[in-house]
Amino acid sequence: MSSTSEDPDSGIPPAEVPDLPPPHAHGFWSRWVFSQDAKYIALQYSGTAIAIGLVALVLSWLIRMQLGFPGVFHFISAEAYYQFITMHGMIMVVYLLTAIFLGGFGNYLIPLMVGARDMVFPFVNMLSFWMYFAAVVVLAASFFAPGGPTGAGWTLYPPQAILSGTPGGTQWGIVLMLVSLILFIIGFTMGGLNYAVTVLQARTRGMTLMRMPLTIWGIFTATVMALLAFPALFVAAVMMLFDRLLGTSFFMPALVEMGEHLSYGGGSPIVFQHLFWFFGHPEVYIVALPAFGIVSDLIAVHARKNIFGYRMMVWAIVIIGALSFIVWAHHMYVSGMHPYFGFFFATTTLIIAVPTAIKVYNWVLTLHRGDIHLTLPMLFSLGFIVTFLNGGLTGLFLGNVVVDVPLSDTMFVVAHFHMVMGVAPIMVIYGAIYHWFPLITGRMLSHGMGLVHFWVTFIGAYAIFFPMHYVGLVGVPRRYPEIEAAFVPDSVATLNAFITVAALIVGAAQLLFLFNIAWSLRFGRRSGLNPWRAASLEWQTPDMPPRHGNWGEALPVVHRWAYDYSVPGAPRDYIAQDDPGPAAAWRHEP
Amino acid sequence: MSIVLGFVALMAVIAFAWLSRQGLADKPWLETGAVTRIPSPGGRPTGRVGLGVFLAVVGGLFALAGSAVVMRMGYADWFALRMPGVVWLGTALLALASLCLQSALMAARRGDARASRAAFGAGALATLAFLAAQILAWLRLAETGQGLAANPGASFFFLISGLHGLHILGGLVALARVAGRLGHGAPPRRAVPGLELCAVYWHFLLLVWLAMLALLSGWASDVAALCRAILT
Numbered sequence: 001m002s003s004t005s006e007d008p009d010s011g012i013p014p015a016e017v018p019d020l021p022p023p024h025a026h027g028f029w030s031r032w033v034f035s036q037d038a039k040y041i042a043l044q045y046s047g048t049a050i051a052i053g054l055v056a057l058v059l060s061w062l063i064r065m066q067l068g069f070p071g072v073f074h075f076i077s078a079e080a081y082y083q084f085i086t087m088h089g090m091i092m093v094v095y096l097l098t099a100i101f102l103g104g105f106g107n108y109l110i111p112l113m114v115g116a117r118d119m120v121f122p123f124v125n126m127l128s129f130w131m132y133f134a135a136v137v138v139l140a141a142s143f144f145a146p147g148g149p150t151g152a153g154w155t156l157y158p159p160q161a162i163l164s165g166t167p168g169g170t171q172w173g174i175v176l177m178l179v180s181l182i183l184f185i186i187g188f189t190m191g192g193l194n195y196a197v198t199v200l201q202a203r204t205r206g207m208t209l210m211r212m213p214l215t216i217w218g219i220f221t222a223t224v225m226a227l228l229a230f231p232a233l234f235v236a237a238v239m240m241l242f243d244r245l246l247g248t249s250f251f252m253p254a255l256v257e258m259g260e261h262l263s264y265g266g267g268s269p270i271v272f273q274h275l276f277w278f279f280g281h282p283e284v285y286i287v288a289l290p291a292f293g294i295v296s297d298l299i300a301v302h303a304r305k306n307i308f309g310y311r312m313m314v315w316a317i318v319i320i321g322a323l324s325f326i327v328w329a330h331h332m333y334v335s336g337m338h339p340y341f342g343f344f345f346a347t348t349t350l351i352i353a354v355p356t357a358i359k360v361y362n363w364v365l366t367l368h369r370g371d372i373h374l375t376l377p378m379l380f381s382l383g384f385i386v387t388f389l390n391g392g393l394t395g396l397f398l399g400n401v402v403v404d405v406p407l408s409d410t411m412f413v414v415a416h417f418h419m420v421m422g423v424a425p426i427m428v429i430y431g432a433i434y435h436w437f438p439l440i441t442g443r444m445l446s447h448g449m450g451l452v453h454f455w456v457t458f459i460g461a462y463a464i465f466f467p468m469h470y471v472g473l474v475g476v477p478r479r480y481p482e483i484e485a486a487f488v489p490d491s492v493a494t495l496n497a498f499i500t501v502a503a504l505i506v507g508a509a510q511l512l513f514l515f516n517i518a519w520s521l522r523f524g525r526r527s528g529l530n531p532w533r534a535a536s537l538e539w540q541t542p543d544m545p546p547r548h549g550n551w552g553e554a555l556p557v558v559h560r561w562a563y564d565y566s567v568p569g570a571p572r573d574y575i576a577q578d579d580p581g582p583a584a585a586w587r588h589e590p
Numbered sequence: 591m592s593i594v595l596g597f598v599a600l601m602a603v604i605a606f607a608w609l610s611r612q613g614l615a616d617k618p619w620l621e622t623g624a625v626t627r628i629p630s631p632g633g634r635p636t637g638r639v640g641l642g643v644f645l646a647v648v649g650g651l652f653a654l655a656g657s658a659v660v661m662r663m664g665y666a667d668w669f670a671l672r673m674p675g676v677v678w679l680g681t682a683l684l685a686l687a688s689l690c691l692q693s694a695l696m697a698a699r700r701g702d703a704r705a706s707r708a709a710f711g712a713g714a715l716a717t718l719a720f721l722a723a724q725i726l727a728w729l730r731l732a733e734t735g736q737g738l739a740a741n742p743g744a745s746f747f748f749l750i751s752g753l754h755g756l757h758i759l760g761g762l763v764a765l766a767r768v769a770g771r772l773g774h775g776a777p778p779r780r781a782v783p784g785l786e787l788c789a790v791y792w793h794f795l796l797l798v799w800l801a802m803l804a805l806l807s808g809w810a811s812d813v814a815a816l817c818r819a820i821l822t
Binding site: 189224318 | 595598615618631643644651667753
């Protein structure tokens with residue numbers, strides 16, 4: 001155990017990192033466009049991610065319209081359907097979720113929550129956003145390119161991804177997708193270096209790792225994972241680009257297409273699958289770990305209770321991060337592998353459920369006998385816990401080889417991953433926006449509109465994805481725009497129509513959320529300082545919203561962890577992290 | 591994938607060794623005030639920590655490329671590339687560049703501006719010569735029927751040497767910034783932090799290149815076979 005002191009300032013070492021002023025903006029361009037302030041960069045990241053996310057939302061409507069009412073919408077051809085599902089998946093996973101959690105929340109919260117003035121490499125941080133922006137532009141450009149975007153499925157499996165039978169395969173679609181991914185990864189690496197090194201180097205005095213809020217633990221671990229996992233996608237994308245443009249055969253076996261021998265030969269699509277899933281599975285946790293961290297903080301603040309099992313929560317985050325690198329081949333059970341190989345990956349997959357379950361128990365135990373305020377962040381957090389639990393349980397089914405093989409490529413898988421890494425993290429994003437909106441803008445979001453948004457989204461998400469499990473269980477395959485087969489009962493068509501109506505309503509509720517943001521920016525109630533009475537450092541800035549440099553004259557000094565809520569004897573029901581307090585008076589006894 | 595798994599295991603060991611010194615067993619809910627046992631952040635220069643993290647990313651990238659080579663080597667149509675002589679010359683030049691930058695760093699630490707500038711210039715020239723040698727190697731391979739799409743070994747050589755060359759080019763941008771600090775009249779110690787980072791980066795890229803060359807030229811084919819055997 002660390003030594004502690006009665007005198008709150010004694011022994012806190014002087015700041016080894018010189019407190020240098022961050023680069024100042026001198027005009028419109030350097031303040032709003034090429035800003036080097038992490039807070040502005042966070043807003044740029046989030047704005048761009050939400051904008052491209054809206055495209056993904058519209059695509060999901062189109063996908064559902066086709067599935068719910070096949071043959072009614074003539075402009076949705078089979079090719080267009082493949083393009084919609086591909087772009088929807090890739091945008092949601094990479095360009096929205098990864099970007100908003102790490103580029104958005106990471107940029108805004110890391111410096112503020114660890115007590116830094118800014119990121120350690122502000123110029124590189126600025127470049128990171130502009131690389132991301134270029135990646136989004138290139139991706140969006142594929143909608144307007146000859147042949148349209150790629151329709152290879154978000155996994156971009158070769159050989160079909162670069163053959164003429166796939167939309168965009170021999171035209172621009174796949175090329176733009178791969179270039180966009182390469183740009184995204186370069187941009188992310190620049191940003192990721194900042195997030196990781198800022199946590200390592202720029203924590204303020206007294207901010208030990210075990211005093212960091214779990215939000216930072218989640219973002220930090222996810223960043224380290226992403227820095228190690230994204231190179232796999234980078235290598236795969238470059239190799240496929242070579243195959244497509246320069247005629248190499250990294251992934252392309254000998255093929256006959258329309259009676260004609262192609263020039264490819266000898267390559268292995270399985271090599272691509274290994275590279276893709278070496279990125280793809282950690283990617284699930286790259287999205288989930290920041291969500292785990294954020295939701296832990298939201299629950300503690302809005303239940304006025306310290307987080308249950310903080311140490312366990314930290315260890316679980318680190319262990320999940322490490323384990324996620326040795327489970328990738330559970331996405332490849334049907335690609336043909338040695339049975340022991342499948343056994344190994346099934347075992348590691350099930351082991352990951354242990355630290356994950358610990359986290360769920362700890363969230364529930366934090367709520368137990370807490371002073372629960374049913375604020376919007378709390379509602380979304382509760383929605384997350386239930387949804388993540390549901391999605392996680394179906395993951396246990398799919399992690400087992402014998403169950404996975406018949407369920408592979410069915411709508412059951414689609415329902416599973418939408419629950420666990422679609423709806424669940426998006427619940428957290430909404431909870432986090434409702435929670436930190438006052439910090440960013442100085443105003444509160446409308447509670448009434450937020451309630452409608454929450455209930456329609458929560459109930460609607462279940463109306464969409466719960467029945468989808470059944471559709472998958474009866475054997476309906478994914479990625480088919482229309483299916484008429486003897487094994488598909490009529491009830492599937494009815495359910496599909498129901499799901500589509502639910503999806504359209506849920507989508508419309510997201511527009512209400514955007515309206516709430518716009519309305520509250522102008523008319524929202526002023527929040528004042530620290531409206532949620534939170535203990536973590538980002539709420540203790542001298543100004544709300546925090547100004548350039550975050551902390552005014554002097555950096556804060558941290559005296560305690562971020563979860564001192566409802567401490568017996570304390571004058572308020574929270575003690576801020578930078579509050580020295582009358583030494584030892586409020587301390588819990590061991 | 592055993593190469594990249596080995597790399598990830600190495601990263602995990604480093605991460606856990608570091609975390610074990612960060613008081614992960616502490617009970618923060620019992621502690622207020624100062625925590626004196628745990629080293630404070632910022633003990634090392636930020637640039638050095640940043641480079642360390644970046645090298646982990648670059649290492650991962652080449653470990654993955656190496657893993658792809660090892661997987662591909664298991665197929666019947668694979669054969670080792672006949673390396674043109676200029677590849678070995680280029681390798682020697684990169685080693686020379688690495689050595690020169692180390693000498694420049696040591697001279698700068700001693701305060702010997704003249705020797706530092708000379709070694710630095712030689713290092714930069716050797717690096718440019720290495721890049722030229724790589725381009726010559728590409729041309730020579732294409733002339734001898736081992737072009738980009740001719741066989742899998744050649745494809746991987748072009749891919750990996752291209753990626754490696756791009757990293758060297760990025761390093762040259764950093765080197766140009768350090769050159770400004772080593773300019774005439776400036777005290778050489780001012781350039782030490784930058785030179786240190788460049789030297790480490792060059793040593794690392796030399797190691798990466800040697801490993802990739804061993805894999806592509808067939809020297810490490812036994813190791814590659816062992817890697818494949820572990821995961822099959």
